[in-house]
Amino acid sequence: MKTKTILSVVAIAAFAVGCTTNPFTGKKTIALIPNSQILPMAFQQYDQFLTDNNVITGTTDANRIKNIGQKISAASERYLNANGHAGYLKDYAWEYNLVQDDAVNAWCMPGGKIVFYTGIMPIADTDAGIAAIMGHEVAHALANHGQQRMSAGQVQQIGAVAGNLALAKNPENQQMFNQYYGVGTQLGVMLPFSRNHESEADKIGLTLMAIAGYEPLAAADLWRRMKANSGGSAPAEFMSTHPSNDTRINNITAWADDARAEARKFGVSTFKTK
Numbered sequence: 001m002k003t004k005t006i007l008s009v010v011a012i013a014a015f016a017v018g019c020t021t022n023p024f025t026g027k028k029t030i031a032l033i034p035n036s037q038i039l040p041m042a043f044q045q046y047d048q049f050l051t052d053n054n055v056i057t058g059t060t061d062a063n064r065i066k067n068i069g070q071k072i073s074a075a076s077e078r079y080l081n082a083n084g085h086a087g088y089l090k091d092y093a094w095e096y097n098l099v100q101d102d103a104v105n106a107w108c109m110p111g112g113k114i115v116f117y118t119g120i121m122p123i124a125d126t127d128a129g130i131a132a133i134m135g136h137e138v139a140h141a142l143a144n145h146g147q148q149r150m151s152a153g154q155v156q157q158i159g160a161v162a163g164n165l166a167l168a169k170n171p172e173n174q175q176m177f178n179q180y181y182g183v184g185t186q187l188g189v190m191l192p193f194s195r196n197h198e199s200e201a202d203k204i205g206l207t208l209m210a211i212a213g214y215e216p217l218a219a220a221d222l223w224r225r226m227k228a229n230s231g232g233s234a235p236a237e238f239m240s241t242h243p244s245n246d247t248r249i250n251n252i253t254a255w256a257d258d259a260r261a262e263a264r265k266f267g268v269s270t271f272k273t274k
Helices: 003-017 035-052 060-082 118-124 127-142 145-166 171-211 218-230 245-264
Strands: 019-021 028-030 095-099 106-109 113-117
Touching: 035 095, 035 106, 035 113, 060 095, 060 113, 060 127, 060 171, 095 118, 106 127, 113 118, 113 127, 118 127, 118 218, 127 171, 127 218, 171 218, 171 245, 218 245
Parallel strands: 095 113
Antiparallel strands: 019 028, 106 113
């Protein structure tokens, strides 16, 4: 059997056994690397990050991050339990920390390890703004986006190897393949893949913040502040890992009613706007 055929069979087999179902979207997603490998690595990296950085504790903002984070994670557990996914979070170890850094950023590692930078707090502004960011970041972890990105990277590498082996006897075509493969897969596959994850996290995050008692449209206000803070400077959407601010604002506005309706299933009928 030719090497490229073997690689194709391996890739197909990997897809066949390496898929999982997103409990929020119901879609099959690629999962070539199991969480049993990813989570211990993520926890170790998170602990090292906290050791290497200035973690703020005991302040009003630090307490806000922890309190709102706990509400969002509790909302996620309520949603998962109600939709037949009890035990989905059994390997999670939630942690919420505020770190001194001027960067306008927040992130959540697989397994529920969350960091907010002090630089994002003025833009978050309100508790509802923090909840919007927290819901979005938690959603990335719940939807296993990190796992999917790592898996997609592996598939991209398999494609590069397969292409080079297939063209091994034609150096000119092999060189052309290598020249265009990286750019083509980045613009045509990896960046759209990433933007789709961001939109998924926005949508799931709205549901979580609504169940936690926060107004979903506060997320649109957050992105208006993000847009103002950027001064309008941003790459073209097709070249970015993230949807544009305007796309996010429009999507959130369209999804807000559904998020409130979902929250009402859990007895939540009033939503905090600030």
